[in-house]
Amino acid sequence: GENVEQHPSTLSVQEGDSAVIKCTYSDSASNYFPWYKQELGKRPQLIIDIRSNVGEKKDQRIAVTLNKTAKHFSLHITETQPEDSAVYFCAASIGQAGTALIFGKGTTLSVSS
């Protein structure tokens, strides 16, 4: 079945710096890769997603890149702010989009001012 690895588990940056979180997946049939931000005790919030027919997607300070051949996808946050501090999860669909998601173990991002 699908397996998703996420690195690093913790990441500390200074305000204004960039943060990069990387994930790999195992199932070549996966075609949907969302990223979530989760605050303590709350539901995951989708921050950006990418489908397998696209290599890169950007939304203001957040971007995601996908390398299907290598089965890698990465989250890039530029100009980080203290409010970006949270746990971030990558996920991959089990096969087609709209199916269940397998999550990475999460990255705790701390942005200090």
Added chain:
Amino acid sequence: GAVVSQHPSRVICKSGTSVKIECRSLDFQATTMFWYRQFPKQSLMLMATSNEGSKATYEQGVEKDKFLINHASLTLSTLTVTSAHPEDSSFYICSAADSRGSNEQFFGPGTRLTVL
């Protein structure tokens, strides 16, 4: 975006009792819903896929007789934790994909279960 609700948000029960958690899609129909469990400081783990009108599909290691799933309508799936024990204490989250749209998954707010 589409809205998914969950009830209750928090429940405390005694060991050996059963607890039912409801997951509703409020403004769309969901033939498929998903149940996840999240232990403190860990990731979301898929427990099962709930299919409207048919049996749920459980992930390896999840006991189907302990975690009963019923998806009786296109807007409601329920998860019943039977004979709950302290090790079942966790954050249970459901999700559903709106098949009419982008197939983005929408998560419920979660249910915090504490078994004493």
